[in-house]
Amino acid sequence: MNTFQKFLTLTALFALFFSCDTDGDFPITDQDGASRTEIIGRDVAIKNFAVVLSRTVYARQDVREFLKTEAAKKFDGNTDILYGAVKNLEINEVPFRDILMAYSTEKEIIEIERAVPELNIFIPEIAIFDITVDNLDCADSQIPVAVFNDNGTDLFLNGKVEITIPKGELPDFHSFVVNENNFVKVYTDSNNDYLCYKLLSTTTGFKSQAVCNDNLIGDKALKAFEYFCKTDESCNSQKLQRDYIYYGITPDNETGQINYGVSEYLGFLEVDPKAFFSVKSEWADKDRPGNALEIIKAPVSGKGKSFTKEYLVSKIWSQGVFTFRFEVFNSTNSAPLVSIVNLYPEDLWDFNLIKKYGHGTLLSRSKSTYKIDPEQFTAKRVDLGSREISLGGKWDLSQEALERYISVFEENPGKKREYRSIYKMSYLNPAKINGAIKYGLGTNTEAYPVFEPEASTELMKTFNVYRSEDDDILGNVKVCFYDPLLLGKTDDGYIVQSYNTGVVNFGIMVK
Structure with missing residues (x-):
């Protein structure tokens, strides 16, 4: 099953290790229990842990308080609790792991730990119902534990499945979700005795702004627009702004030296919910109608599945954030340059509640779920300019081709495999560039901006890319220096x- 990660606050890029000398240790051998353990599957282990956790949180308010406190720390920017990092922390002088064993067995806990090293407890925050970690009521013993499956979402209460919520519905109450944390990587120590964790991704949080104002665009682009603002093929053409x-270079000064301090960044993005839930991964095998891409072979998803409206809604609850990966293919690298953007559903869309279902028989007091229709969602524009999310860095025409290709993916965990992409690259005529110096506007010898491929060297470049089989492509675009x-x-x-891309609409800024 694909997953999304929920991120709430902006932090700088960092590599966070849970040291093998701390409470974040995750033992993979156990002197007493190792010989008694069995190999069980991931899904079985997650379900078994949900049963144990539901018994525990039903019986013990101090455990509910512990989980609330740990989730609020947002170690990965999300309201996640990485089991391996907290299992040895004490609750009233008793390790969390030992408390769980009181509602299970040591053998079962060891089996679960072996099967799911990235075992995670997630407390969803659902903005449209004002459900947050901060307002979780720890006195409520009937907070269910949720596990997602192909049929919907099973809600466990005191060790038993009370109901299964159909796909496409959201709860208006708190829950503890058992899943895997996809933003940590597991490492074994030199003796293969412990698993340590490294945080994989930048955590980011954004709120939308609709206007592309001066602050978003930046001084360089604004000044370029003063010189190059016309829609014709003259020496004041918009196409010459990057010159x-x-x-x-200006219309009056046609020789210039590269500014190595300039780079390209993601300025804003919008995600079309209707296109998102209807997109098929298979369309990466061929050019989409109307998509003027010069791609010999585009990256494809290993699953070849389709999104559904129910799938989209379930992601809002299951892990709460949409993780988009931008892969930038340029001529100077053998692999794409990758940037990650993580966004709240409420940052991306305005919602429309459709129908309310009461579940008064589930719990001692009535709690409900709501069905929402993604076809009624309205896309928001999300301003990302201040975050400086790279889209390829500086553009040095003495080294790099005139094109960059960008693929956008929904990032998900799964088995990694190698993909191959081939793109056409066109290089500036050598007469126009000499190291750091560029002569004249545009690409041709008459200093006009029209891009003429026949006047430049063309090469086909192959890229090898490793990505998850469960990653889903959301489309491709070509960006030219003279756009x-x-x-x-x-x-x-x-x-x-x-x-x-057909799903994601984005703009580029320079700084």
Whole structure:
């Protein structure tokens, strides 16, 4: 099953290790129990842990308080509790793991630990119902433990499945979700005795802004627009904006030296919910209609599945954040440059509640679920400019081709495999570039901006990419050095050139 991760706060990129000398240790051998353990599957282990945890949290308020406190720490930016990192922490002088064994057996706990090294307890925060970790009522003994499966979501209470919530419904009450944490990687120590954890991804949190104002766009692009704002093929054409941004070239000064301090970043993005739940991974095998990509072989998903509306809704609850991976293919690298963007559902869309279902027989007081329809979602524009999410770095035409190709994926855990992509790269005529110096506007000898592939060297470049089989492609675009950045100005701000994969629409900024 694909998963998304929920992220709430912005932090800098870091590599966080749970040292093998701390409470984050995860033993994979046990002197007393190792010989008695059996090999069980991941899904069975997660279900078994949900049973044990539901018994525990039903019986003990101090455990509920412990989980609330740990989730609020947001060690990965999310309200996640990595079991291996907290299992030896004490609750009223008793390790959490020992408390769990009181409602299970040591043998079962060891089996679970072996089967799911990244075992995780997640407390969902659902903004549309004002459900947060902070307002979780620890006095409520009837907080269910949730496990997601192909049929829906099983809610466990005191060791038993009380109901299964159908796909496409969201709860208006708190729950503890048992899953895997997909943002840590497991390492064994030199003796193969312990598993240590490394945090894999930058944590990010964003709120949407609709206007592309001066702060988002940046001074370099604004100044370039002053020189190059026309829609014709003259020496003031919009297509020449990067000539100024990178080389300081203007209509009156057609020789310039590269500014190595300039780089390209993701300015904003919008995600079309209707396109998202209807997209099929198979369309990566061939060019989509209307998509003018020059791609010989595009990356494809290993699963070849389709999204559904129910699938999309379940992700809002199951792990709460959408994780998008931008892969930038340029001519100077043998593998794509990768950037991760993690966004709340409420950052991406406005929702529309459809129907309410009461579950008064499930718990001692009535709790409900709501069915929502993604076809009624409205996309928001999310301003990412201040986060400086790289989209390929500086663009040095003495080294790099005139094209970059960007693939956008929904990132999910799963077995890694190698994919191969081949793209056409066109290089600037050598007469126009000499090391750090560029001569003239545009690509041709008459200093006009029209990009003429026949005037440049063309090569086919192969990229080898490792990604999860469960990653789903959300589309591809080509970005050219002579694409405009700014297309015009209105009373509300500047019109930014956008690129649409069919699902994700995004703009580029330079700093």
